[in-house]
Amino acid sequence: MSIITNSGNNGQPLQIRAREAADSLLREVNRHAPEDQTSALQALLGDFLATTRDVFLCEMVLSELARRLRLHPKTLRELVATAPESSPVTCHPFKAVTMTAENPRVSRFADLASIEPKDVEWLVDRLLARGKITLLDAPPGAAKTSFAVALTHALSTGSRFIGLDTVPCKTLWLQFEMSDGDLALKYEQLGGLPQGAVFIAPEPEPLRESYAQLVNGVLAENIGVVVVDLLYDWLALEDYNDIAQARAGMQLLRRFVNDTSCAVLGIRHVFKGASLSTPHAGAGSHIFAGKADFCFTLEADIEQSDIATLRAVKARYGSLRAWTITLRLQDGRFLPVEQPREVPLHQQVADYVRRTGRRVAKAEILERFNTCSEPSLRRALEKAVRFGVLQVKYERTGRSTRALFWASECDESSPVTVTPLNRRQVTGECDVMPATDSDGGSADPFADAGGDSLWQCDPISGEWYPRHAGGGER
Structure with missing residues (x-):
């Protein structure tokens, strides 16, 4: 039988060699009894x-055979590793080669609830x-290697890196861009480095060959991080834009x-001119x-x-x-x-009230922060x-009602409970029709002699209705 191996391929692309090898294997298999x-x-x-x-081939x-047999490559690998050598296997999912309607293949599934979740070890x-x-x-000249060196140096000592926590571990450098002496510099x-913290491969080979x-x-050195500079030199693909080769490499x-x-x-x-905000x-x-x-991108112009x-x-x-x-x-x-x-806006409002040193009406705050919408200011005050x-007081003199705010010495980290009455005071809602008077408050021209309002505000829509019309709270 003639099966294509690593040598004697006449420089054919890897995909063609893989397909020819799969064809040779299946032709030999079909010569045997089912x-x-x-x-x-x-x-x-x-x-x-x-x-x-x-290894790449x-x-x-395996991927080509799995595609033709409608199996997973892992199944093929397990079959080769675990099958008995003495007696032939006569009942196996590889019956897909001669599968019939009377003998369908059955997939086996695992219960996800029985699998123990695994935490990420950062x-x-x-x-x-x-x-x-x-x-x-990163583009050329953006200090990619310097960034990786600083990162692995922090890992060798267990110190923080750019404000992030690290766990001490060993590093292996597979350097294809610069000499070992430049890396040591x-x-x-x-x-400098402690002994046994960073290792190098003097003559790194492609991954599939070593x-x-x-x-x-x-495993012998208990390496925690492998740094590859550059990744494509390690994978040694013939065409990095080819989807099949890229998938096989990854x-x-x-x-x-x-x-x-x-x-x-x-x-x-x-890519030249590529946006660095996408993976x-x-x-x-x-x-x-x-x-x-x-996936991370590093953007820098060290010369400028x-x-x-x-x-x-x-x-x-x-x-x-994304961050x-x-x-x-x-x-x-x-x-x-x-x-x-x-x-935050609520802090800006509080700082303004604190600087005035007096009680400030809500109308004055709305005028001071006129670039903000009224709903956002209401939420900030609340x-x-x-x-x-801030402290708030709902002040009413005759037919005039307004909310006054002043700075408080309370602890900002301990919020207080806001009752519906407090919320209404903060937002400036009241039980009278909002007609502006000279004091910046609101007046109700339809109030009766006892001071009770004939109007009521709907808390949902903010519209005012006569009480007999059924508006407001019921």
């Missing part, structure tokens, strides 16, 4: 996987996690992190970002400024919303820049009273 086809495929596929050095052959909060893939995309500028050796080395990378339980930080370049800014197929767990912007554009765990951190590059370190916090920042 009851022996499972055992034959088992033996032939096992020999192929054992004699083929190219093996993965694509190495850098919201940035790196064990067994997860993180992509860092970057760490030296940060104060998979077993790399997995064994990572599946192999996913298998690597599952076997080692380490975090992978892959550094990539971006698809990185060069190559969109499958890379789709298969990754976290020392300010950089780190954006989280994709996160499957932790904070699922941005502004950083300053200083002596090789990335320091978070404190941004001015926007003062919140200020609820948190004890």
